[in-house]
Amino acid sequence: MSAFTRFTPLIQSLPSTIPFVGPEAIERQRGRAIAARIGANESGFGPAESVVQAMREAATGTWKYADPENHDLKQALATRLGVSAANIAIGEGIDGLLGQIVRLVIEPGMPVVTSFGAYPTFNYHVVGHGGRLVTVPYVGDREDLDGLLAAVKKENAPLVYFANPDNPMGSWWPAERIVEFAKALPETTLFILDEAYCETAPAEALPAIDAFIDMPNVVRTRTFSKAYGLAGSRVGYVVTTPGTAQAFDKIRNHFGMNRIGVAAAVAALADRDYLATVTARIAHSRERIAEIAQSNGLSPLVSATNFVAIDCGRDAVYARAIVDTLMSDHGIFIRMPGVAPLNRCIRVSTGPQAEMDLLEAALPNVLAKLAGGQ
Amino acid sequence: MSAFTRFTPLIQSLPSTIPFVGPEAIERQRGRAIAARIGANESGFGPAESVVQAMREAATGTWKYADPENHDLKQALATRLGVSAANIAIGEGIDGLLGQIVRLVIEPGMPVVTSFGAYPTFNYHVVGHGGRLVTVPYVGDREDLDGLLAAVKKENAPLVYFANPDNPMGSWWPAERIVEFAKALPETTLFILDEAYCETAPAEALPAIDAFIDMPNVVRTRTFSKAYGLAGSRVGYVVTTPGTAQAFDKIRNHFGMNRIGVAAAVAALADRDYLATVTARIAHSRERIAEIAQSNGLSPLVSATNFVAIDCGRDAVYARAIVDTLMSDHGIFIRMPGVAPLNRCIRVSTGPQAEMDLLEAALPNVLAKLAGGQ
Incomplete structure (x- = not known):
C-alpha cells in the first residue's frame, strides 16, 4: 500500500494501531x-436530563466555533472546585490532554514511568512521541507508589503517570499517600495524577484541591466522560498551576472543542x-x-x-x-x-x-x- | 508565574499564543x-433542519464514545465522493488534521512552504513542531503556484500547503493548474490541498476526486465547518491514498471525535x-x-x-x-x-x-x- 515516503523516522517506526x-x-x-x-x-x-436538554438547545448554535478560551466552562469549573480559572486547561477528553502533556515534556528516548498494565492510551501517546516506557508492576492489584518513585529517581524521568482510583483495577490509595508521593518527586518530574474516576471515589481517596495547587510539576486530569455520562462529548480538563496550565496554550488546537460538548459540560456541573x-x-x-x-x-x-x-x-x-x-x-x-x-x-x-x-x-x-x- | 521547568526546549521556545x-x-x-x-x-x-434534528436525537446517546473507526461517516463520505473508505481519514476539523499532518512529516528545523499571509493555524502547527516557515508572497491576491513550487524545490521541503479556494482572499486557481502543481512536485514533498471551501467554489476550481487518488504525497483536507454550517461540531476529513490515510492512525486520538458531531456530519451528507x-x-x-x-x-x-x-x-x-x-x-x-x-x-x-x-x-x-x- 503506497504511503508517503518521507514521514519522520519516528512516524515510520510506529504501527497504525489503536489502543482499544x-x-x-x-x-x-x-x-x-x-x-x-x-x-x-x-x-x-x-447524562442528566437537564444536560440532554442543554445539548438539544445548543444544536442550533453549532454553526459557531466554540469559544477558544473556554471561558464559561473554566469559570464554572473554577467555582465548583474552588480554584482560579487560570488553574485550568480544557481539552478533548483526558485522552487528548494526555497526548498534549506527553508532547510538552517528552523528546525521543526519554523515560516515562507508569505501571505495567495501566492505561494503554497513555502508553500510546508516549510511544507516539518516541518516549521510552519504564513500567513498574502492580503490587496487590494496586499501583506500587514506592516502586514508581524509585523508578522515577533511577531513570531521572521527566514524566510519571498513574490513575487514582486506578483503571483497570478499580483500586485506590488514600489521599495522604498520593500527596506524599507528589512531594517526594523531584521538581523536574511532571506527575500526571489521572482522576478520571474521582466522582465515584470515596472522599478519602481524593487529595484536597489545593494539595498540589502550587506545585507546577503536578497536573490532575479529570473528565466528563465517566460519572457525568458524557464520554461522547469529549470534554476533559487539567488542574495545575497557572504557569503549567498556560503551557497547553502553546500546542493545543484552540478551536478544537465541540460546542455542544462544552455546553453539556457546563450544564452537567450545574446539576448537582x-x-x-x-x-x-x-x-x-x-x-x-x-x-x-x-x-x-x-x-x-x-x-x-x-x-x-x-x-x-x-x-x-x-x-x-x-x-x-x-x-x-x-x-x-x-x-x-x-x-x-x-x-x-x-x-x-x-x-x-x-x-x-x-x-x-x-x-x-x-x-x-x-x-x-x- | 510558576510553570514546570522541564518542558522540552522546543516547547519552552513557543509563546502561549492563539491563532485567532x-x-x-x-x-x-x-x-x-x-x-x-x-x-x-x-x-x-x-446547518440543515434535518441535521439539527439528527443532533437532538443523538443527544441521549452521548454517554457512549464515538466509534473510533468512524465507520459510518467514512462509508458515507466514500459513497458521496466515489472513493474507498480506505482513502479517508477523519479528524477534529481541518485544524486538528493539519496538526497531525505536520507531526507526521516535520522534525525541528525542516522547511515548510506556504504563502505569506495564508492560514495562520497551519503556521501555528508548523512552529509548534519546530518547522521553519518558508513563505511565498501572493501575486495578484492569489497564491503564487510557480513561486511555491520553486520554493519547495529550492528548500527540498517535505511539506507544502495552500488552500484552493484561498483563505483569506477568496481567490482560486482552476483545477488544471492545481493538478499541474501536484504533478510537478517531488514525491518526497507532501502537498496539503486545503479544500475547506470546496462546496462554495465553481466546479472549474475543483480537481476531480480521482486526480490525486493514487498520489501518496497529496492530501486534500475538507470540512463540515463551512457550507454545512457545523463549525462547532469539529468534523473534518482527509482524502488521500490508503497508505497515507493509514498514517493518521499512528498518532490520532482514536476516541477523539464527538459523537453528536459525527452524527451531524452523516446527516449533513444525506441532505443534498x-x-x-x-x-x-x-x-x-x-x-x-x-x-x-x-x-x-x-x-x-x-x-x-x-x-x-x-x-x-x-x-x-x-x-x-x-x-x-x-x-x-x-x-x-x-x-x-x-x-x-x-x-x-x-x-x-x-x-x-x-x-x-x-x-x-x-x-x-x-x-x-x-x-x-x-
Whole structure:
C-alpha cells in the first residue's frame, strides 16, 4: 500500500494501531448487536436530563466555533472546585490532554514511568512521541507508589503517570499517600495524577484541591466522560498551576472543542442533584456486579470507580474466553486488563438494571460452557 | 508565574499564543454583544433542519464514545465522493488534521512552504513542531503556484500547503493548474490541498476526486465547518491514498471525535437539497456583500468561498480601523488578513439577510466617522 515516503523516522517506526477496539467494531466483526454495553467504562445511566436538554438547545448554535478560551466552562469549573480559572486547561477528553502533556515534556528516548498494565492510551501517546516506557508492576492489584518513585529517581524521568482510583483495577490509595508521593518527586518530574474516576471515589481517596495547587510539576486530569455520562462529548480538563496550565496554550488546537460538548459540560456541573443520584446508582451497580461475580464463584475486587474488576481465579486465556463468550453468545460487551497478572481478571462497567440482569443471566451459562469445554 | 521547568526546549521556545481571537473573547473584552457574527467564516445560515434534528436525537446517546473507526461517516463520505473508505481519514476539523499532518512529516528545523499571509493555524502547527516557515508572497491576491513550487524545490521541503479556494482572499486557481502543481512536485514533498471551501467554489476550481487518488504525497483536507454550517461540531476529513490515510492512525486520538458531531456530519451528507439551497444563499450573500462594498466606494474581490475580501484602497491601519469600528460602534464582527499587502483588505463572511442589513447600515457610518477623524 503506497504511503508517503518521507514521514519522520519516528512516524515510520510506529504501527497504525489503536489502543482499544471499539464496541461498534466488535459489532461489525461479529455481525451481532451489543445487548449490554458495559465494557468501556462509559455510563449507561447517561447524562442528566437537564444536560440532554442543554445539548438539544445548543444544536442550533453549532454553526459557531466554540469559544477558544473556554471561558464559561473554566469559570464554572473554577467555582465548583474552588480554584482560579487560570488553574485550568480544557481539552478533548483526558485522552487528548494526555497526548498534549506527553508532547510538552517528552523528546525521543526519554523515560516515562507508569505501571505495567495501566492505561494503554497513555502508553500510546508516549510511544507516539518516541518516549521510552519504564513500567513498574502492580503490587496487590494496586499501583506500587514506592516502586514508581524509585523508578522515577533511577531513570531521572521527566514524566510519571498513574490513575487514582486506578483503571483497570478499580483500586485506590488514600489521599495522604498520593500527596506524599507528589512531594517526594523531584521538581523536574511532571506527575500526571489521572482522576478520571474521582466522582465515584470515596472522599478519602481524593487529595484536597489545593494539595498540589502550587506545585507546577503536578497536573490532575479529570473528565466528563465517566460519572457525568458524557464520554461522547469529549470534554476533559487539567488542574495545575497557572504557569503549567498556560503551557497547553502553546500546542493545543484552540478551536478544537465541540460546542455542544462544552455546553453539556457546563450544564452537567450545574446539576448537582443528578451527580449525587448517579454516583449512588453507580455504587449500587458495583455491588450488584460483585454479587453476580460471587454467586458464580468469582472474586470481585473492591472498586472506587464505575467498573469492577473480577478475579476469575485462573489465567488470561480463561478470562479472555469469558470476555469473548459473553459477547459471542449473549451480546454482552466487557473488557479485561491487558497484561499479567492483572489479566486473570475481567472488567465490567456499571450500568442500569437491564444490563445487570443480562449479565446475571448470561454469566452462569458462559462459565458452564467453558467448564464443559475443558 | 510558576510553570514546570522541564518542558522540552522546543516547547519552552513557543509563546502561549492563539491563532485567532474568538468572537466571544471580543465580546468579553468590549463588554458588548455581537450583533452580526460575520468574521470567522462560519455559516450563519446554520446547518440543515434535518441535521439539527439528527443532533437532538443523538443527544441521549452521548454517554457512549464515538466509534473510533468512524465507520459510518467514512462509508458515507466514500459513497458521496466515489472513493474507498480506505482513502479517508477523519479528524477534529481541518485544524486538528493539519496538526497531525505536520507531526507526521516535520522534525525541528525542516522547511515548510506556504504563502505569506495564508492560514495562520497551519503556521501555528508548523512552529509548534519546530518547522521553519518558508513563505511565498501572493501575486495578484492569489497564491503564487510557480513561486511555491520553486520554493519547495529550492528548500527540498517535505511539506507544502495552500488552500484552493484561498483563505483569506477568496481567490482560486482552476483545477488544471492545481493538478499541474501536484504533478510537478517531488514525491518526497507532501502537498496539503486545503479544500475547506470546496462546496462554495465553481466546479472549474475543483480537481476531480480521482486526480490525486493514487498520489501518496497529496492530501486534500475538507470540512463540515463551512457550507454545512457545523463549525462547532469539529468534523473534518482527509482524502488521500490508503497508505497515507493509514498514517493518521499512528498518532490520532482514536476516541477523539464527538459523537453528536459525527452524527451531524452523516446527516449533513444525506441532505443534498439543503447543500444546494445553502450554497445558493451563500452565493447570493457574496453578491450582497460586494454590492455593499461598491456602494461605499470599496472594491470587493471575486470570491469562491463563503466570505468576501474587500479592498479598502488604503493601508492596514485603515482596514484595521474599519474592523475595529464596525465592532465597537455596531457590534459587527469581521476580520482581516494579517500581513501586507493583503491587509489593505477586510474580510466579511456571508450570512443571512439580517446580518447583511446591519452591515449595509453600519458601513457608511463607519467610513464617514473614519473620514471625519482624519
